[in-house]
Amino acid sequence: MVKLLILGTPNTGKTALCVRFMTKRYIGEYDHKKEITYRCCRLVDQEAVDLEILDTSYKERWSPSLKASICWADGFLLLYSITHRQSFLEVSRLKRLIDQSKQSLAVPTVLVANKADLEIGREVTTEEGQRLAHDLRRVLDQQRPLTYRRSYMLTMRHALTTKLTRSKTMQW
Numbered sequence: 001m002v003k004l005l006i007l008g009t010p011n012t013g014k015t016a017l018c019v020r021f022m023t024k025r026y027i028g029e030y031d032h033k034k035e036i037t038y039r040c041c042r043l044v045d046q047e048a049v050d051l052e053i054l055d056t057s058y059k060e061r062w063s064p065s066l067k068a069s070i071c072w073a074d075g076f077l078l079l080y081s082i083t084h085r086q087s088f089l090e091v092s093r094l095k096r097l098i099d100q101s102k103q104s105l106a107v108p109t110v111l112v113a114n115k116a117d118l119e120i121g122r123e124v125t126t127e128e129g130q131r132l133a134h135d136l137r138r139v140l141d142q143q144r145p146l147t148y149r150r151s152y153m154l155t156m157r158h159a160l161t162t163k164l165t166r167s168k169t170m171q172w
Contacts, residue, residue, distance in 0.1 A: 001050045005069055007094050008079030009087040013114040017079065018055045035069075070101040075108035080129075082113050083121040088128065095136055111136060 006014045015036070019027050022038050038053040054069055070076075078094055080087040091111065098107065113129045 001052055003052045003054070003072055003074045004077060005054045005056065005073035005075075006077045006079060007056060007098075008081075008114075009084070009090050011084065012079040012081045012087045014079050015055050017077075017112065017114060018053055021053075035065075067097070067101055070098055073107075075110075077110050077112055079112045079114050080124065081115045082124045082129070083115050083118050085123040088124045088132070091132060091136075109136065 006018055008014050016026065018036075018038055019025070022040055035057045036055045038055065039051065040053075041048050041050050043049070054073065056066065056069060076098055078091050080091050082088075095109065098109065111129070111133045113124070113126075
């Protein structure tokens with residue numbers, strides 16, 4: 001069982017992304033006050049992987065329940081909306097909280113720039129997003145032990161990166 005935690009400020013599209021991944025459909029109405037755990041099985045490199053995906057409500061920035069959720073997770077999706085600069089700025093704080101909670105273990109983390117279809121309201125440039133992804137990757141590379149071997153976590157990060165890279169067309 002691989003446990004994934006979706007993190008981001010309110011209205012970044014966490015639930016929409018999760019529901020889209022699970023059902024291949026877009027649903028516009030959600031209860032934004034609930035924390036929901038989704039379960040599914042996906043094929044990753046010809047191997048069935050059971051997933052538990054926790055969609056956080058993220059009311060308080062540093063709440064004990066947020067820290068507990070981070071400790072629970074094996075991997076993370078950090079979402080920001082390209083139409084909301086504050087959600088972008090919050091990603092670095094969330095990554096620091098993950099690093100503190102996981103005691104600097106290198107854990108699979110995927111950065112997701114969401115709401116790319118809303119180009120007119122864009123507040124975060126593509127270059128800013130790429131720079132943040134590069135900075136987060138550099139920190140991960142510095143934390144990774146030299147004897148790092150391929151594990152199911154790396155497989156999951158690869159699979160999620162591949163799936164999320166295709167999310168612009170939303171053809172999962």
